[in-house]
Amino acid sequence: PRDFNANLARRDFPILAERVDGKPLVWLDNAATTHKPRAVIDRLSYFYEHENSNIHRAAHTLAARASDAYEGAREQVRHFINAGSVDEIVFVRGTTEAINLVADSWGRTHIGAGDEILITHLEHHANIVPWFRLAKATGAKLKIAPVDDKGDIIIEDYALLLGPRTKLVSLTQVANAIGTVTPAHLMVAMAHAAGARVLVDGAQSVSHLRSDVLALDADWFVFSGHKVFGPTGIGVLYGKKHVLDEMPPYQSGGNMIADVTFEEIRYQPVPSLFEAGTGNIADAVGLGAALAYLEQWGLEAVTAHEHALIEDCSRQLSAVSGVRIIGNPRERAGVVSFVMDGMKTEDIGKALSNDGIAVRSGHHCAQPILRRLGVETSVRPSFALYNTHADVDALIRSVRKL
Numbered sequence: 001p002r003d004f005n006a007n008l009a010r011r012d013f014p015i016l017a018e019r020v021d022g023k024p025l026v027w028l029d030n031a032a033t034t035h036k037p038r039a040v041i042d043r044l045s046y047f048y049e050h051e052n053s054n055i056h057r058a059a060h061t062l063a064a065r066a067s068d069a070y071e072g073a074r075e076q077v078r079h080f081i082n083a084g085s086v087d088e089i090v091f092v093r094g095t096t097e098a099i100n101l102v103a104d105s106w107g108r109t110h111i112g113a114g115d116e117i118l119i120t121h122l123e124h125h126a127n128i129v130p131w132f133r134l135a136k137a138t139g140a141k142l143k144i145a146p147v148d149d150k151g152d153i154i155i156e157d158y159a160l161l162l163g164p165r166t167k168l169v170s171l172t173q174v175a176n177a178i179g180t181v182t183p184a185h186l187m188v189a190m191a192h193a194a195g196a197r198v199l200v201d202g203a204q205s206v207s208h209l210r211s212d213v214l215a216l217d218a219d220w221f222v223f224s225g226h227k228v229f230g231p232t233g234i235g236v237l238y239g240k241k242h243v244l245d246e247m248p249p250y251q252s253g254g255n256m257i258a259d260v261t262f263e264e265i266r267y268q269p270v271p272s273l274f275e276a277g278t279g280n281i282a283d284a285v286g287l288g289a290a291l292a293y294l295e296q297w298g299l300e301a302v303t304a305h306e307h308a309l310i311e312d313c314s315r316q317l318s319a320v321s322g323v324r325i326i327g328n329p330r331e332r333a334g335v336v337s338f339v340m341d342g343m344k345t346e347d348i349g350k351a352l353s354n355d356g357i358a359v360r361s362g363h364h365c366a367q368p369i370l371r372r373l374g375v376e377t378s379v380r381p382s383f384a385l386y387n388t389h390a391d392v393d394a395l396i397r398s399v400r401k402l
């Protein structure tokens with residue numbers, strides 16, 4: 001890998017040179033989406049200039065190129081998350097589609113009345129609503145593993161909630177609203193010991209922590225390309241081969257069939273089974289380039305750099321009178337969430353924007369955890385590898401003015 005240096009990395013991201021309202025852009029909205037390095041932008045252009053085709057390898061030269069590029073990206077994803085086989089990598093639109101796919105396909109065939117689905121209080125709406133709807137449709141019960149006042153999962157309570165009726169556990173690896181890193185490895189092992197299947201939402205962990213699905217051992221691991229320097233509209237559903245094999249199709253149509261008559265349909269094996277229709281070929285290829293870009297820096301160096309930024313940001317924010325940080329988990333990645341006495345979070349966000357600083361202010365699609373910690377909304381600076389201590393200082397200067 002290249003020796004990690006955030007200032008060098010910044011040069012790889014053209015948009016970071018952008019000025020907004022005459023001010024240099026300070027991008028601290030990475031939990032919502034990340035920017036794209038030149039390598040990804042160029043890869044997308046190259047695809048459309050030299051490889052563009054639908055993927056039906058044998059038909060002609062460009063089809064072979066597009067198929068090779070798409071399957072090459074699948075291998076890059078497999079390598080990046082340390083999956084055992086490319087057959088375990090399904091391209092989807094993003095985290096949301098991946099979770100809906102599992103809820104719809106596996107959930108509707110394996111969950112019944114009286115069964116229990118266990119999620120945590122930290123989840124993004126994308127990891128709540130599909131399970132809520134599945135529970136409603138099947139007569140299953142949705143149970144919630146609680147957190148303490150710091151925003152950490154209470155592992156003893158989680159243990160008590162796991163039982164013979166627990167069919168499925170779905171939990172995030174990093175909470176998008178407050179940054180809690182959950183003890184996902186332990187929670188997966190505990191869920192398996194109770195006989196449940198487990199999904200881990202990696203949307204907020206994948207750009208910050210090393211992803212290793214073999215070590216994690218979850219049945220499914222899902223993430224979105226756009227939060228890891230890749231394009232929007234592409235994401236990944238990893239599933240253990242034998243688990244994917246017990247799932248019926250989600251969407252159906254072309255590409256996922258082996259043979260069709262009006263009497264009988266034979267399907268393709270996974271992962272094609274779950275990739276009906278023309279997929280997002282170019283953006284899958286772009287995602288492969290994004291993962292290769294991140295890998296050249298080494299995840300460990302990136303994690304350490306971001307950890308230092310988050311410590312710096314939390315320490316400086318806490319020193320500003322009237323500022324309250326929401327959640328104080330044992331381990332934090334990606335984000336810091338705060339409110340200020342007597343100010344609406346929306347107004348804080350606007351004031352920061354006037355200084356060129358982009359942060360999210362709102363409920364971050366995770367209303368239950370914010371309410372649990374006593375607020376409706378918060379301001380959420382969030383970090384990526386290209387942020388620097390100068391970005392933190394700019395944020396703090398702007399917050400101090402308020």
Ligand code: PMP
Pocket residue numbers: 031032094095096097124126127172174175176201203204224365
């Ligand atoms: N889960 C978590 C933890 C997230 O942060 C997000 C995105 N904010 C999602 C799921 C949903 O991702 P997407 O909108 O890309 O489908």
